[in-house]
Amino acid sequence: MSDTVVVGLDIGGTSTRATALTLTGRRVGTGRAGGGNPTSHGAQRAAVELLTALRAALADLDPARVVAGTIGLAGAARLLADPAGRAAFDRAWHDAGLRCPYAVHGDALVAYASGTAALDGTVLVAGTGAITAQVHELRLDRIADGHGWLLGDAGSGFWLGREAVRRLLADLDAGRAPGALATTVLTELLGSADIAAHPRDTVDATIQVVTRRPPIELARLAPLVVDAATDGDPVATALISEAAAHLADSVSRIRPADAVTPVVLGGGLLTANTPLAAAVRAEIARQWPDTPLCTAGDGAVAAAWLAARELPEVTDPAALHARLFATT
């Protein structure tokens, strides 16, 4: 059994990570590659990153020891519906020397499994975007939000960044002196917090800088909001409260009011010790007082666990989960 290895991959927008684990919970290989979200980068590019990360994880291993694998990625359903994309993934898997089958799951399921071994529960992921899912028997069931920046992702990093700019523009319109958050946003966007003699010129310059870039880059301002809220800036604090309310609202769209299953918080905004994570935890504890709140961990390890738990030799998947996450 110690010869048996499973691999897990977590393919995200900014990085791809692979982990090879024995069923005793020993990490025998890790790999890292560039962002490979097939929705934004195309399946061919994603397959290239997949292969790079896999090869690194398998560098010191006989690939024949690998008996199962799982890939977690955003847009999994779209990949599975795309024969050319699926073929590119098959090829990368084969080129890495792997002959076992692999499963593909949405990144939300992998985030969920990185926080709990429970078969049923809720996962809320807030990073650049925001999505909530009900998990039933370790499959994504109902989903809320994840609608993308134009129509949704309320309370996400994009949302925080956009709202920070909106508050800044409202201050400039009204001739109010910019506060701490507005000052850092102005400096980040324009290189200086100086306001032109005609404030409308600063308004126009701000809008031009933002609209010249892809809209999603507004998410890069989210850490400024988090930091300003940490420092007690009232505008940032209000935005964090509003974001937490949006995120909790998306949970309450799909999670039964009497649920006691765990809630896993994932994504960069909720796994770090931020005021947003604290506000979301408080809001969820208020609405579901008896719910265990878990934080998402290593997605590649969770993907490997999802692969392992299907194996006949794994008789206690929860114990394996505890073991795997204890060693990472």
Next chain:
Amino acid sequence: MSDTVVVGLDIGGTSTRATALTLTGRRVGTGRAGGGNPTSHGAQRAAVELLTALRAALADLDPARVVAGTIGLAGAARLLADPAGRAAFDRAWHDAGLRCPYAVHGDALVAYASGTAALDGTVLVAGTGAITAQVHELRLDRIADGHGWLLGDAGSGFWLGREAVRRLLADLDAGRAPGALATTVLTELLGSADIAAHPRDTVDATIQVVTRRPPIELARLAPLVVDAATDGDPVATALISEAAAHLADSVSRIRPADAVTPVVLGGGLLTANTPLAAAVRAEIARQWPDTPLCTAGDGAVAAAWLAARELPEVTDPAALHARLFATT
């Protein structure tokens, strides 16, 4: 004096309109051409539409009778700062046979002047976008919003359309039966209000239809919100209230609390007899009880008036305004 003619042009995103008027208020020519917003269509294309509209307006006139002209358009400041664009406009003006100078004003000023002859006041325009301006001595002074769909235009047609889709997606997430507004939005976007066996498929289809088009086309859904609110749909009614609050907020950013100058309401959402126009009127009457509320009229006529009132023979511009708008 009856031989003297002024021309006014209102260059908008969907149409360009020209009017030639005598100083006694007689309309002696009108012209119409395609949309010519130089910001969205480029100054060269705008100049072509300008020439077409001008030629039609001057068809039965000796152009030598025209002694002054005004062009109102969105993005006027950008045109004036662009020598090539300005040259294209000069050429069109000349090609139409005109030898008099012309002035260029922002569309918000022209909308203001189409509602009142008062030198000072406020104009709130809500169509596809939304902008508010304080007018001082018939020049745009402070401006609020007009920040574009990504960062602002709160309460605009774009905003109403986007919020209508967001409410629809929230209903689908939560498994709520779509109400009247959601049903018409679904039908408009997908050709049917049927919801797939997996409602997430309908969510994905809706998002795909919207994101395949330019975001600004969400404004095309605004009339559905207005109609549903007129019919008493509660979701649409709530959206209209929220839009009215956003529009009133943008006014209060720049209009002094004790102002008694007129407020002109312009743009397709506020000049028609809509629930949004009624809600905005009520909100403004509440905040500024002594304020005359005016509705924007013919922009090309207002542009012509702005040209005429600078002429020495026009001794009573307010009387001319009354006369001009009485005859249109």
